[in-house]
Amino acid sequence: MDTLFQYLVPATIIIAVILGFHGAPLIVWTVGIAAALVGFKVPGSVLIGFGVVAVVFNLKPIRSMFVSSIVMKIMKALNIVPSISETERTALDAGVVWAEAELFSGKPDFKKLMNEPYPELTPEEKAFIDGPVDRVCQMIDDWAIFKNREIPENIWDFLKKEKFLGMIIPKEYGGLGFSALCHSQVIMKLSSRSMPVSITVMVPNSLGPAELLNHYGTKEQKEHYLPRLACGEEIPCFALTEPGAGSDAGAMTSEGTVFKGSDGKLHMRLNWNKRYITLASISTILGLAFKLRDPENLLGRGPDLGITCALIPTKTEGVVVGRRHDPMGVPFHNCPTQGKNVVISVDQIIGGVTNAGRGWKMLMECLAAGRGISLPAQSTGGIKLAARVTSVHATIRKQFGINIGKFEGIEIPLARIAGFAYLTESFRRYTLGALDKGIKPPVVTAICKYHSTELGRRCINDALDILAGNGISQGPRNLLGHGYLASPIGITVEGANIMTRTLIIFGQGALRAHPYAYAEVNALEKGDLKAFDVAFWGHMGHIFRNGVRSIILSISRGWLAASPFTGRVAKYYRRLAWTSASFAIMSDIAMGSLGGKLKMKEKITGRFADILSWMYIATSILRRFKAEGSRKEDLPFVHFTMNHCFLEIQRAFDGIFNNLDVPGLSWLFRGPIRWWANLNSIAGEDNDSHTHKIATLMMSDTEQRDRLTEGIFIPKDPNEALGRLEEAFKVTKRAEHADDKIRKAVRQKLIPKIKGPELIKIALEKGIINTDEQRDLIRSEELRWQAVQVDDFSEAEFHGGVSTPNKSKTDWTTSTKQAAKVI
Numbered sequence: 006m007d008t009l010f011q012y013l014v015p016a017t018i019i020i021a022v023i024l025g026f027h028g029a030p031l032i033v034w035t036v037g038i039a040a041a042l043v044g045f046k047v048p049g050s051v052l053i054g055f056g057v058v059a060v061v062f063n064l065k066p067i068r069s070m071f072v073s074s075i076v077m078k079i080m081k082a083l084n085i086v087p088s089i090s091e092t093e094r095t096a097l098d099a100g101v102v103w104a105e106a107e108l109f110s111g112k113p114d115f116k117k118l119m120n121e122p123y124p125e126l127t128p129e130e131k132a133f134i135d136g137p138v139d140r141v142c143q144m145i146d147d148w149a150i151f152k153n154r155e156i157p158e159n160i161w162d163f164l165k166k167e168k169f170l171g172m173i174i175p176k177e178y179g180g181l182g183f184s185a186l187c188h189s190q191v192i193m194k195l196s197s198r199s200m201p202v203s204i205t206v207m208v209p210n211s212l213g214p215a216e217l218l219n220h221y222g223t224k225e226q227k228e229h230y231l232p233r234l235a236c237g238e239e240i241p242c243f244a245l246t247e248p249g250a251g252s253d254a255g256a257m258t259s260e261g262t263v264f265k266g267s268d269g270k271l272h273m274r275l276n277w278n279k280r281y282i283t284l285a286s287i288s289t290i291l292g293l294a295f296k297l298r299d300p301e302n303l304l305g306r307g308p309d310l311g312i313t314c315a316l317i318p319t320k321t322e323g324v325v326v327g328r329r330h331d332p333m334g335v336p337f338h339n340c341p342t343q344g345k346n347v348v349i350s351v352d353q354i355i356g357g358v359t360n361a362g363r364g365w366k367m368l369m370e371c372l373a374a375g376r377g378i379s380l381p382a383q384s385t386g387g388i389k390l391a392a393r394v395t396s397v398h399a400t401i402r403k404q405f406g407i408n409i410g411k412f413e414g415i416e417i418p419l420a421r422i423a424g425f426a427y428l429t430e431s432f433r434r435y436t437l438g439a440l441d442k443g444i445k446p447p448v449v450t451a452i453c454k455y456h457s458t459e460l461g462r463r464c465i466n467d468a469l470d471i472l473a474g475n476g477i478s479q480g481p482r483n484l485l486g487h488g489y490l491a492s493p494i495g496i497t498v499e500g501a502n503i504m505t506r507t508l509i510i511f512g513q514g515a516l517r518a519h520p521y522a523y524a525e526v527n528a529l530e531k532g533d534l535k536a537f538d539v540a541f542w543g544h545m546g547h548i549f550r551n552g553v554r555s556i557i558l559s560i561s562r563g564w565l566a567a568s569p570f571t572g573r574v575a576k577y578y579r580r581l582a583w584t585s586a587s588f589a590i591m592s593d594i595a596m597g598s599l600g601g602k603l604k605m606k607e608k609i610t611g612r613f614a615d616i617l618s619w620m621y622i623a624t625s626i627l628r629r630f631k632a633e634g635s636r637k638e639d640l641p642f643v644h645f646t647m648n649h650c651f652l653e654i655q656r657a658f659d660g661i662f663n664n665l666d667v668p669g670l671s672w673l674f675r676g677p678i679r680w681w682a683n684l685n686s687i688a689g690e691d692n693d694s695h696t697h698k699i700a701t702l703m704m705s706d707t708e709q710r711d712r713l714t715e716g717i718f719i720p721k722d723p724n725e726a727l728g729r730l731e732e733a734f735k736v737t738k739r740a741e742h743a744d745d746k747i748r749k750a751v752r753q754k755l756i757p758k759i760k761g762p763e764l765i766k767i768a769l770e771k772g773i774i775n776t777d778e779q780r781d782l783i784r785s786e787e788l789r790w791q792a793v794q795v796d797d798f799s800e801a802e803f804h805g806g807v808s809t810p811n812k813s814k815t816d817w818t819t820s821t822k823q824a825a826k827v828i
């Protein structure tokens with residue numbers, strides 16, 4: 006008997022843990038428990054009792070009738086499930102779930118996630134990027150655009166001629182028919198050159214007339230409008246936002262009424278008051294979202310049809326356009342528009358009268374995809390530019406006798422910008438792979454929009470800190486000042502960020518990406534017992550499995566999870582598996598304890614959104630590393646960014662443990678679990694050696710640095726601000742060895758401790774450097790000097806006159822002669 010217990014008890018526990026960890030089906034548990042009961046020689050009455058329970062739970066019709074029906078009633082009575090409005094349901098149903106469902110499962114299939122595409126451009130698309138996109142970038146003078154507050158005519162003409170405004174319009178309608186990746190690459194490159202131009206190109210290619218016509222337009226509408234939109238003959242805008250309806254766009258008051266005209270045909274009389282509408286003042290065709298009423302039931306679908314989208318030529322009587330807002334001084338057209346008793350045919354509804362009242366669905370479906378393209382592209386372009394500019398500045402700017410990039414204090418923000426450039430590119434491209442496969446995942450695209458714009462804002466702040474006076478002095482030499490001004494715009498548009506984090510990512514994610522929650526909600530709403538039974542018991546098994554996985558993976562720090570790959574990054578797959586299990590179980594605990602109230606607990610949902618987001622971002626980093634050949638030299642970026650992801654995840658878990666109200670169990674989360682989580686945290690603070698390696702790489706003239714900033718516009722002309730910086734960087738790197746030799750000689754007291762051209766001359770005379778090295782050093786010092794200058798203006802120029810900044814900068818030699826001193 007003793008021997009039996011000695012082996013049987015531990016064996017039973019181990020088998021139970023293995024079954025729980027792998028989520029064995031109920032029938033396997035039933036057989037296993039029966040075997041254990043027999044092994045333990047329990048009395049026959051216990052075996053019979055177990056048999057009854059086993060039959061009830063394994064036979065679905067019996068389980069439904071005797072158990073699930075009662076559970077269903079209790080859940081309804083306790084109002085555990087959130088109520089979902091019609092507009093919310095439409096938003097939830099827009100698009101599909103994708104990678105986020107794996108991460109939500111608690112047991113992600115990494116092989117599947119790593120087999121998702123990491124896309125490349127086609128040769129034709131590449132030719133467009135290297136051709137027309139490069140050419141327009143060369144033509145752009147961003148400083149002049151800001152000063153004149155207009156994009157010049159020649160840029161407009163070029164954009165129209167090369168069909169920049171028709172990138173998403175299929176070729177059969179005269180557009181470019183580009184992939185999401187190419188569309189994104191174009192925006193990314195333009196953003197690195199000029200925000201106003203990139204926004205101007207972005208808008209006709211995102212949610213608006215062309216996109217809506219592509220998907221829902223009638224044949225006649227497509228044939229009429231798309232070719233005109235593709236070549237810029239028609240300039241579109243799309244008006245959704247109102248003074249009283251911003252984030253809550255469904256609250257719009259713009260309305261239309263169907264009536265029969267004297268010609269016997271059906272028309273709509275429209276009234277609207279919209280604001281923040283990009284391109285409205287110069288638009289020729291206005292896409293309008295409004296609530297359609299049909300009081301006489303002329304369309305035969307009742308009096309209130311709901312949100313509808315129609316196309317209105319702006320020359321129609323009653324349409325008011327022409328005034329402009331001033332979005333942070335960034336000179337693109339952003340405008341109010343009003344419509345007063347504007348009469349158009351019902352045939353102007355996008356998709357015709359059958360689409361009357363389907364506007365919200367159309368908008369949500371298109372937004373699901375669009376959010377993953379324009380703003381992530383714009384932010385990634387901005388971050389890459391910041392990485393390029395700051396790494397040059399850190400290399401060429403000297404203070405206290407050395408390049409500022411050598412100061413540890415500078416290494417931190419520099420590495421952060423470069424790390425975030427690696428990271429945003431990873432999730433930008435990974436998401437575009439899904440979009441180009443025809444998948445429209447609204448949760449993932451919301452993650453992309455939110456994090457790319459937030460990281461962009463953080464990087465531009467870091468960049469300005471590194472550039473200091475060079476960053477805040479506006480003028481043609483300043484490459485980042487305009488990006489700084491524009492950064493709040495991306496935060497606000499296409500779903501303002503606070504709401505995107507707290508309401509959309511987890512609010513939608515919890516219901517859509519959770520394997521059972523949405524099915525349960527739907528079954529409860531419809532009173533479908535059969536569907537509820539399947540979803541509810543599936544959910545119970547899911548909770549049990551994830552509970553076991555979470556404990557086991559936490560104790561083993563993820564080591565008991567399988568990794569599809571070996572090597573230096575295998576640990577990250579394991580840690581992600583651990584995170585996913587803990588996230589899944591904590592989501593269920595939050596949903597179970599807060600029920601319908603969870604939606605309003607935005608401090609909690611925001612933290613869950615962070616965990617889901619950083620898991621997704623971490624997955625995309627691993628995908629990028631694999632797609633780029635798992636190069637050893639990229640490891641510092643992978644280590645730094647993966648640690649950042651896990652650190653954010655750890656912070657979010659801490660916040661949840663500390664603040665989640667679980668009836669009767671809050672003490673457990675605030676006390677022992679939080680204590681354990683701190684003791685056994687998923688990640689710690691950044692490793693200084695990683696930031697050092699990244700900063701050093703960024704300040705080296707290598708292929709890797711080019712790869713990190715690939716896709717932005719880098720002018721070759723040394724008279725341009727970025728071209729000048731690039732030249733200074735290259736020559737400085739070339740002269741570095743000679744510079745080191747001189748420093749060494751100074752330390753050995755072979756030459757005096759002075760600075761400027763005199764020092765170089767003495768070093769040559771003493772044979773410490775040769776004439777080639779002397780030439781490089783002098784050129785390098787000249788270029789450094791030029792590159793760190795800022796613009797200045799006369800009073801007249803400053804107050805808005807001709808604003809050509811002072812070009813007569815002192816040169817390095819005269820300046821250092823003036824300031825020469827013994828250091």
Ligand SMILES: Cc1cc2nc3c(=O)[nH]c(=O)nc-3n(C[C@H](O)[C@H](O)[C@H](O)COP(=O)(O)OP(=O)(O)OC[C@H]3O[C@@H](n4cnc5c(N)ncnc54)[C@H](O)[C@@H]3O)c2cc1C
Pocket residue numbers: 243244245246250251252253280281282283284332339494497498499500501502503504505507508607
């Ligand atoms: C430059 C620019 C261009 C634009 N272009 C267009 C365009 O072409 N067409 C168009 O129709 N619109 C356009 N917009 C409008 C844009 O989509 C709205 O600004 C956006 O929807 C937010 O609305 P709002 O500014 O009124 O902010 P509000 O809705 O008033 O939001 C204020 C704050 O409250 C937060 N918030 C709101 N609800 C919640 C919630 N439930 N939970 C938590 N936080 C919440 C928001 O995140 C935000 O931080 C543009 C805006 C700008 C600034």
